[in-house]
Amino acid sequence: MMRETAYAKINLALHVRARRDDGYHELETLFAFVDAGDTLSARVAEEDRLTTVGEFAGGIDNPLDNLVGKALGALPRPQGLDITLEKNLPVAAGLGGGSADAGAVFRIIEHLHGLPDDWPERAAKLGADVPSCVRSDMAIGRGTGTELEPVENDLAGTPVLLINPRITLSTAAVFNAWEGQDRGPLPQGTARDIALRGRNDLRQAAISLCPEIAQALELLGQTDPWMLEMSGSGATCFALYETEAARDGASRKISGQHQDMWQLGGRLR
Structure with missing residues (x-):
């Protein structure tokens, strides 16, 4: 059994810039991550299964249709995963909870099988916050949030x-x-x-x-x-x-x- 924390995402700053041709806005943000969040427990199985528990499990309508299920479908692998998601973060709360859960799935699959070279593109298709949540390291995000740049992290441990x-x-x-x-x-x-x-x-x-x-x-x-x-x-x-x-x-x-x-x-x- 593997356990992975889906670290809560916060925006230490969020600047909304020009409107894009696709209807979205250019964003400039400083992503940061808290050392706590949802918890995913996973074991290898014949097919994918997802069980949600915890205080905010009721906010997820169809477990395999949420971002965890979509993350499972986004990466090639030879085996299924049976995942229990302990939903500790509130839904639709500005914490990237679903994106953090998807990021944790990427890390679980990376541990088992590695990630394909194009994993950032696969993550971006799931949502603008997902690429940053895969590594869950402090970073500057631009574009819709998927274009990541390093930043000097003098706030670690705060x-x-x-x-x-x-x-x-x-x-x-x-x-x-x-x-x-x-x-x-x-x-x-x-x-x-x-x-x-x-x-x-x-x-x-x-x-x-x-x-x-x-x-x-x-x-x-x-x-x-x-x-x-x-x-x-x-x-x-x-x-x-x-x-x-x-x-x-x-x-x-x-x-x-x-x-x-x-x-x-x-x-x-």
Whole structure:
């Protein structure tokens, strides 16, 4: 039995640029990954099978039709896989949960059989976040997010707290609500530089659809992080702290005020 973590993805910055001919927008983002997320347990089988368990398993309608099933179908291999997906990350939450699950499948198959040379193209066909989730290393993403560039990661090990008001949010709906203003490129520098000087251009659009995001950001702001922001198109928000004690204290404070708020604590990879 193999176990693989599908690391939660967050966007330390997300700049929306020009609209493309295909209807998508050019993005410039700083992908980061938390050292926690969904868990996939896999064993070799005669045919592919997928079982979903965990708090958010109910958010997946047809297990083999989700991104795990599509990732299984995207790679050549001589054997099937019987996978149990423990769904710990909320669905449609700005965390790339399905993409992270697909990335974990790629790593499982890589361990067993290796990956074909064109795996990045195969991953990109599954979704814009999937190529970055295969390696789950901090990187700059351009284009729709599939064009990856290295960045100096001076944030590895940084304590991070994620919270979500347990409200799903459609990425398409957030883009439709976005004001459409190109506010300029991603800053240059190390990951910390970009995180501090960057922004999330989708934040106000997401708040217009889900006002609870503003409350989540306010709650995090009361816990003295050195940075906080919404991830992706929401509704998950995150905060970065200097110490684990500060992060854990923030978690306890928020739990005391809002017991129904989903939380995940960890460190940046």
